[in-house]
Amino acid sequence: MKVSDEVAIEISGMNKWFGSFHVLRDINLTVYRGERIVICGPSGSGKSTLIRCINRLEEHQQGTIMVEGTELSSDLKNIDKIRSEVGMCFQHFNLFPHLTILENCTLAPIWVRKTPKKEAEETAMHFLEKVKIPEQANKYPGQLSGGQQQRVAIARSLCMKPRIMLFDEPTSALDPEMIAEVLDTMIELAEEGMTMLCVTHEMGFARKVANRVIFMDAGQIVEQNEPEEFFNNPQSDRTKLFLSQILGH
């Protein structure tokens, strides 16, 4: 798992408000290609908002965000370009219930990338095999278990051949036995060198694959470090308190 020194995402001096509520405060973060970053922090600390800013599901008001050399501005062309290079998995999967698994996976390649249908289907089957559910290709999302749905969601993002993957608590809506299957898929992805930003409270996963853990509180990055250091030797009191709460029992 190598990390290159090429920059994938560069966030500098970024601030975001919801109305008059200052959710993200002076965020500075550089993500290198191939990095796996885990973001954790208490509920409401702005983790989701931060990664949603990276593909413009939320708009920031100050500072700059550069993704793969393109700056996020209100220019729709840039936004669509960045979105097609940044995959995202949501807590509630957000699969399209009226389309089959295969159609879910081929939709964006066909309409955004203009890939021929046949080729898109081949790619989709490739990634469905990778997440180990090729046999479900012709079912509808409603017929699958939560874990399977989340793996489809990952495959759907991968079909766009993204350079960066964002995960927003991908396992927190799942039963314990399904968490493992989704994490396995993510670990595999990490091993292939995908740049990943992952909001999660799965500390085992963080120890295993992350090369940086970021702790957020009150809209700010409070601490970031390598996983070993972060867990064994946290510096800030807030981090210590948070870790004692989630690891304490």
Place this chain on the structure above:
Amino acid sequence: MSEVHSMKDLTFVRREMLPEKEPPVGERGAIKWVRENLFSGVFNTVMTLISLFVIWYVLQGLLPWFISPSWGQESLAACREHFEELGQTLEQACWGVIRDRMNQLLYGFYPQDSYWRPNVALLVLLAGLAPVLFPSIPRKAVFFSLASPFIIYLLLWGGPIWTPILVAAGFALGFVAAKALNGVNPIVAAIAAVLVPVLFWFLILPPLANVLTSAAPIGLAFIASNEFGGFLLSVVIGVSAIILSLPLGIVLALARTSDLFIVHKLSVGFIEIIRGVPLIVWLFTASLLLNYFLPPGTNFDLTLRVIIMVTLFSAAYIAEVVRGGLAALPKGQYEGADSLGLGYWQSMRLIILPQALKISIPGIVNTFIGLFKDTTLVVFIGLLDPIGLTNSIRASTDWNGIYWELYVFIGVMFFIFCYSMGRYSLHLEKKLQREHR
């Protein structure tokens, strides 16, 4: 454990498997159904008996009136004589009027020798609707659906063949222009899609149609709208408005949920104004006021004006129904589409609208049924829909004083149309339900 066993022998081994048996007589088939649904408990039994009595009471009053051997009678007076001969004292229906005036009720004053034209048009309509309503029909048939409005227009109104063809060509030109410019800029393409056909229709179509008509005078005899009547008129107004108001309603709903300030406000204003005023007022507006706004000398067909008004009216309702469907979709669907890089129109067409429309089917069909029945309101602006024809039928000496038979017939016809729409909507809901689970 073993001690328990030794104290009391609990072992059991089945030596012979039991054959399958039917449930007891009272527990199957019709008997079971009757017992469970009609006579379970005292209250249910009493309700069943009361209901049976009410049904009997209503039927014994109505049936003798309905079942009346009067189909062949030529006038109301003949009917009465006929009943006297039979020695019947009960009030009975005189169905002769339906037979005698069937053509009028169906076609109004459409020329008799051209009845084949609406008949063929109806077949074209059904053939054109089929691919849209039933996806199992090959997709290529949709091209026929696109052509069918022009064929139907030519059949019903007639005139030279070139006008409908050129109008269709205008649409095609708009489509081609939009397609060509889409790569340049989607907004320019959208403007071109509207502007190119409009310019073509107003500037190029009239002279070109004249030239083509004088060069090759092919076509059908022209029949003016004011000769349309009866169910022909109801169906023409109803079906046109239904087909036109769905896309317009969807566009209005999207506009109302749009972030663009002006677009949003315009849509809200339009919907609220149209919805807030009774349809009959809009129909009077169509028949009287619209003439003031049009350039003098233009004779804008009254039926066409009515179709436009009814379309706008039901589009406002459709827009609200569809907006409900849009609001019912979880935010995650929009975000899922956005995160894959789909543009606004793509995510609407591929993700949002299919789901929102599915939720809205009952409401949309409800609006259509209301619209179809509301076409009878055109009687107040002097159009001869079936209700309007009852007056002119009564005006003849033969059928002076006949009321119920005509209204029952009209009611039954409307019921057939509306009930079929309702059944189709149920069918569609069930089908989509099955597919998505």
